[in-house]
Structure formats: C-alpha cells, structure tokens
C-alpha cells in the first residue's frame with residue numbers, strides 16, 4: 001500500500017515538473033508561466049485543489065491539456081481552469097470540454113466566481129464535431145452563469161475560434177501586453193478567403209484588443225500583473241474591502257475656469273473615492289467615457305463618467321456600448337452606480353447616424369432605466385439634450401441627483417438655442433450676447449432644474465464625497481442575479 005502511495009505521489013510530481021520543463025523549453029525567454037504556476041498566483045496562498053487530473057481523451061494525455069481547480073480568492077471560494085498550450089496547442093477536445101463544463105457547474109452551484117486562464121488553438125481539429133459540441137456546452141454554461149457569478153477570462157497567448165467566444169460571453173477579459181491574441185479566423189484564413197494580408201499582432205494583438213475593438217478590459221504588463229489584476233477585480237465584484245480609506249484632492253483644482261477648457265475627469269473622480277481605489281475598465285477604448293470600479297469607505301461602486309479630454313465628452317456609438325454594458329454588469333452584481341456628467345450631448349454626424357447611434361444610444365437609456373441598484377448622479381459642468389437624460393438623470397430613475405452651482409443643464413447650448421428660438425429678435429438687431437445671457441439664466445441654470453424638482457440639491461464640489469456616501473448608506477443593497485450580462 002505504501003509503495004503505491006509513493007509511486008502515485010511521484011507520478012503527480014513528475015506531471016507538474018513535466019509541464020514546467022515543457023514551458024521552459026518552449027518559452028524560456030518569453031516570461032511565460034506554466035499553468036500550475038499561474039493557478040498558484042491566482043489563488044490565496046498559492047493553494048488550490050485540482051479536479052480530474054487523470055481524465056484522458058482520445059489523445060491519451062492525462063488531464064487533456066487543461067487543469068481545473070478550486071481554492072479561494074480574498075478569502076472567498078473561487079473556481080478556475082487553465083489550458084496547457086504545450087499540449088496540442090491547448091486545443092479543446094471532448095474530455096477537455098467535459099472538465100471545463102464540470103468546473104463551471106460547480107462554480108455556479110457554489111455561487112462563486114470562475115476564472116478562465118486561456119491559451120488555445122480552439123476546437124481540436126482531430127476530434128471533429130466532439131470539439132464543437134464541447135464549445136457549445138461551455139457557451140451554454142457561460143450564459144446560464146451570466147450575471148449570477150462573476151466570470152473572468154485571462155488570455156495569456158493565442159486564443160482562436162471558440163477560444164475567443166467563451167471569453168466574449170464572460171464579464172471581463174484581461175490580456176497581457178504583447179502576448180495575447182484573439183481572433184475568430186487567423187491571418188492565413190483571411191488571406192485565403194478575402195485576400196487581405198495582416199500580421200497576427202495587427203489582427204488580434206493586445207493593442208488591437210485594447211484600443212481598436214475594446215475586447216480587452218484590462219491590458220496588463222505581464223502574466224503576474226494580469227493575475228494580480230484578476231484578484232483585484234474579483235474583490236470589487238464581491239463588494240469591496242470595507243476598509244475605511246480617505247479620499248484626497250481638491251475638485252476645484254481640477255476643473256478649469258474656462259467653461260470650454262478640457263480637464264481629466266479621472267483626476268476629478270480620484271478626489272471623491274477612496275485613495276488609490278480607481279480601477280478603470282476598457283481605459284484605452286472609447287476614451288470619451290470612463291468606466292471604473294472604486295470604493296467609498298471600502299464599499300465597491302461602479303463609476304461612469306464623461307471624459308471632457310476626449311471628443312469633449314460627447315457620447316458616441318462606442319461610448320454608449322461601453323457605458324451601458326458596465327451599468328448592466330453593475331446592476332447584475334449589485335454594485336451601486338455613481339455617474340459624473342459633463343457632456344455636450346450625443347455626437348452628431350453622418351457616420352454616427354449610419355453606424356446606428358440611435359440603436360446603440362438606446363442601450364444606455366435602457367441600462368439606466370432597468371438598473372435596480374442605488375444610482376447617484378453628479379452633474380459637473382454640462383448636461384445637454386438626450387445625453388442629460390441618458391447619463392443617470394432623475395427622469396430615468398436616478399435615486400439622487402446633485403449638481404454643482406456652475407453647471408448648465410438644457411436641451412442644447414445657448415449659442416445654438418438662440419439661433420432657433422430667437423430668429424425674430426436677432427433679425428430685429430437684438431444683441432446675441434443679451435439673448436444668450438437671458439437663456440443661460442432662465443433655462444440652463446441648476447437653480448431652474450432644482451425649482452422644477454429635477455435635481456435634488458445644488459452642492460459644492462467639496463461636499464461630493466459626503467453626499468454620495470450618505471446617499472448610498474441610505475439606499476440599502478440589492479440581490480445579485482436579476483438579469484444576465486449580455487455582451488451588448
């Protein structure tokens with residue numbers, strides 16, 4: 001009996017060592033970690049329990065190129081699977097899929113997050129329809145789990161075909177700069193079918209994923225940073241740390257005197273929330289909108305904000321998609337939504353109209369109107385037209401709306417408005433400045449909005465943190481899982 005135990009222990013140790021040496025041989029210079037090292041960095045204390053290590057598929061390889069495991073992250077249960085690219089390119093065959101499906105079901109039953117550590121050539125060609133069926137089953141579980149448990153993918157290398165679609169059905173995708181690649185069809189197929197020539201990096205490298213398609217939510221410097229970001233993200237999705245921390249900074253030092261001057265909204269938001277707690281998602285894509293996690297006295301919130309530094313903070317197709325999915329994600333996971341508005345409106349233009357701004361912009365209206373979580377909005381400087389309504393207005397269900405004394409809320413800016421409604425006066429020689437001043441005073445001021453009961457309070461910038469905190473403390477909490485987090 002003892003002999004058998006020694007023999008078995010040795011075999012398991014050899015398996016781990018084999019994986020390490022395969023990675024060393026293939027990626028000695030590339031700074032790539034072997035799968036079990038990745039899992040050790042993901043779970044608390046480097047500890048996890050492996051499931052199905054000896055399961056074999058048609059290829060006759062123990063584990064069938066994927067390690068499935070559970071452990072804890074920030075003291076709470078968590079589940080994960082990690083593909084081994086050095087075995088059949090991490091491709092997905094029947095048993096590989098069976099193992100992933102099982103760990104997905106266990107995570108859902110335990111109401112715990114699941115993390116997919118991915119690097120795969122997609123459906124295993126040699127197993128034919130069995131591989132396709134495997135993806136179908138995984139996708140189906142992704143959707144059943146959507147909005148009920150956090151699902152996060154970290155893409156360590158190439159992820160082709162089905163290996164890209166499963167992450168796309170999850171809540172967040174983390175990539176590694178210069179390493180991650182995602183595409184449905186690779187450069188070879190593109191060249192054959194439509195004659196276009198493109199490198200793998202240009203097509204689906206981390207820069208393309210982070211800046212062009214917005215597929216990557218967090219683009220990290222290396223594998224260890226990606227795993228650390230994943231642990232941080234899980235912490236926010238589980239509600240935050242509840243450690244009381246202080247904010248620092250003066251909002252008035254951030255906003256320029258000139259009403260048209262650009263400023264970095266990220267700096268303003270940093271003055272409000274716990275120091276060092278801003279964790280921005282999709283920071284390199286649709287930069288005219290900000291979507292970020294933050295904590296307020298340790299409680300996690302979702303922050304949505306206009307970014308006046310990019311396209312003057314206008315809402316366009318991409319910004320609509322980015323913000324609406326973040327609001328729905330927050331609502332699914334019970335995180336309050338705090339919105340900072342400084343936008344001149346939806347971006348005008350033929351490209352936007354033909355691209356479907358009506359269809360995409362409507363997603364933002366839908367997301368805010370649907371969300372049951374506490375919603376607090378701060379109108380910073382400008383909130384015009386449909387963009388005022390869409391960005392967490394009271395009319396669309398915000399619980400608390402605050403406005404700064406110098407902000408302007410209106411159907412449109414003064415210069416445009418007087419040209420439409422004061423045509424006769426202008427023709428009669430009344431000075432445009434006079435008309436603009438009257439419009440500003442009568443129809444654009446926060447006092448007008450407050451008298452109409454459409455904002456709750458005009459506050460000083462220095463009161464922002466305390467007002468949001470009080471609003472959230474009075475708001476109670478919301479259960480998770482009321483709806484899925486469909487990829488909008």
Ligand code: HXC
Pocket residue numbers: 087088089090091120121122123124125126132135158159160161162163165186
């Ligand atoms: C079986 C595969 C494989 C696959 C790679 N390998 N992909 N084996 N099935 N799908 C194996 C290779 O044979 C090779 O084995 C090893 O993995 C490494 O592959 P290389 O090509 O040498 O590596 P690299 O140059 O880094 O290129 C990586 C790659 C490329 C870009 C991923 O391998 C590739 O294009 N693979 C095919 C991608 C693909 O089209 N997959 C099917 C998608 S369809 P050896 O033994 O030589 O080391 C799909 C359907 C799902 O997924 C449905 C979605 C809705």
